Amino acid sequence: MKIVNSWNDFDPLKRVIVGRADNCCISPSEPASEAKVPLDSPMRGMTGPRPLDTVEKANAQLDNLAKVLEDHGVIVDRPEPLQFNQAVVTPFFMTGSQFGCMPPRDVLLTIGSDIICASMSFRSRFFEHYCYHKNLREYFEKDPEFRWFYGPRPQLSDESYDMHYWDDVDGHEVTEEILLERTANLEMVTKEHEILFDAADVMRLGKDLFIQKGLTTNWKAMEWLRRMYPDFRVHSLNFPGDPYPIHIDATFVPLRPGLIINNPHRRLPKEQRAIFEANDWEIVDAAMPAHEEPPELCYSSVWLSMNCLVLDHNTVIVEASETAQLEQMDKLGMNVIPVPFRDAYPFGGGLHCATADVYREGECQDYFPNQVEDPTLITYADKRW
Numbered sequence: 064m065k066i067v068n069s070w071n072d073f074d075p076l077k078r079v080i081v082g083r084a085d086n087c088c089i090s091p092s093e094p095a096s097e098a099k100v101p102l103d104s105p106m107r108g109m110t111g112p113r114p115l116d117t118v119e120k121a122n123a124q125l126d127n128l129a130k131v132l133e134d135h136g137v138i139v140d141r142p143e144p145l146q147f148n149q150a151v152v153t154p155f156f157m158t159g160s161q162f163g164c165m166p167p168r169d170v171l172l173t174i175g176s177d178i179i180c181a182s183m184s185f186r187s188r189f190f191e192h193y194c195y196h197k198n199l200r201e202y203f204e205k206d207p208e209f210r211w212f213y214g215p216r217p218q219l220s221d222e223s224y225d226m227h228y229w230d231d232v233d234g235h236e237v238t239e240e241i242l243l244e245r246t247a248n249l250e251m252v253t254k255e256h257e258i259l260f261d262a263a264d265v266m267r268l269g270k271d272l273f274i275q276k277g278l279t280t281n282w283k284a285m286e287w288l289r290r291m292y293p294d295f296r297v298h299s300l301n302f303p304g305d306p307y308p309i310h311i312d313a314t315f316v317p318l319r320p321g322l323i324i325n326n327p328h329r330r331l332p333k334e335q336r337a338i339f340e341a342n343d344w345e346i347v348d349a350a351m352p353a354h355e356e357p358p359e360l361c362y363s364s365v366w367l368s369m370n371c372l373v374l375d376h377n378t379v380i381v382e383a384s385e386t387a388q389l390e391q392m393d394k395l396g397m398n399v400i401p402v403p404f405r406d407a408y409p410f411g412g413g414l415h416c417a418t419a420d421v422y423r424e425g426e427c428q429d430y431f432p433n434q435v436e437d438p439t440l441i442t443y444a445d446k447r448w
């Protein structure tokens with residue numbers, strides 16, 4: 064029985080994993096995760112299990128999402144939460160607690176009949192893949208074509224990070240302005256010491272993987288994926304304007320073949336558009352978020368407004384309060400299913416983050432047959448590390 068098959072984010076969705084909020088912790092500060100906590104966030108310095116009432120509210124919205132999906136004929140699998148309030152200790156580092164399993168998209172990368180458990184860049188997320196073992200074992204037992212891979216397990220010692228990234232500059236605290244300059248210059252807290260990636264930095268479009276170079280994914284990971292999939296083209300994208308470039312799915316989101324919405328505060332630079340333009344892909348600005356602030360104790364920005372889940376080329380799930388985004392989807396010809404989800408945001412993101420593809424109908428297609436000079440293309444000869 065075929066269980067695992069997905070080559071993109073828009074073909075008809077038939078099976079998916081939806082995360083859970085149970086036991087989720089605010090992890091202690093560590094070299095990479097400092098980046099995830101905005102400078103002015105009240106979460107700075109807070110650690111430990113999240114308040115139970117917020118867990119219950121988030122789980123109610125996650126369960127409702129699962130039900131909406133089932134009502135649309137999608138099989139829904141759920142992870143097994145760990146006791147995340149336990150330290151992670153390895154020969155190379157230790158950190159006081161783990162994180163959670165609300166966002167399977169961060170951990171699981173589905174490419175055709177393969178699922179790759181990402182290497183992960185945060186120490187607190189080193190063991191998170193275990194939450195999905197039950198699911199992956201089932202797929203392995205029932206689907207003879209399913210291949211279960213791991214990204215190289217990183218050491219995550221201090222050598223993997225710029226340990227001075229968050230230090231004061233000339234006696235002043237790091238400002239957002241400084242961070243914007245750094246990320247535009249591709250200077251990230253994660254270095255190129257070893258292969259590091261989170262699955263949610265990878266946008267899959269058939270034979271092409273477009274990967275964000277940011278705080279959680281480096282070029283060595285792109286080279287590793289290129290070697291894993293020699294028939295594919297792997298591209299490195301970056302989006303100046305984001306002081307915390309973590310995961311591509313609140314920045315650059317495909318809706319159907321030929322159409323992508325792009326965060327207007329984080330536009331893809333002109334030279335990186337060549338491959339899309341040469342193949343008649345339209346990149347349109349996403350609608351403005353409805354909210355000025357993310358919910359309390361949330362790692363992500365207000366741009367979770369565009370972190371939608373596409374069910375097929377004509378149908379998309381959008382967060383229910385995101386009025387402008389709902390309207391834009393309608394204008395773009397999509398049938399829109401509004402689903403309330405803001406209570407789940409603090410646990411790891413939006414509707415796309417909270418899900419991981421298992422099965423979408425369709426095959427691996429080449430959406431970019433016209434090749435042009437493409438500065439985003441990863442090759443060993445042009446290695447940037």
Ligand code: GLY
Pocket residue numbers: 307308309310312313314362363364365366367
């Ligand atoms: N990293 C996703 C966002 O908060 O915009």
